[in-house]
Amino acid sequence: MNLESNVGGVDRVVRIGGAIILAGLAIFGDLETVWKAVCWIFAAYFAVTAGIGYCPINTLFGIDSSGRETPIIK
Secondary structure (H helix, E strand, O other): OOOOOOOHHHHHHHHHHHHHHHHHHHOOOOOOOOHHHHHHHHHHHHHHHHHHHOOOHHHHHOOOOOOOOOOOOO
């Protein structure tokens, strides 16, 4: 498994912002338990992918926002 970075700087900032917003919604929002859990799951996913710089969904769709001149395709 190749975990080359495919999440760039702007993408990371957006993911962290999304994670903060979703976590805030889960904590302070007037949501049912199921929707709070969904918010927490997506917030965790965004935070982890921003932290490690790799997103498997980006790989699935061939997206590379890391700023490399030529994406690595294997």
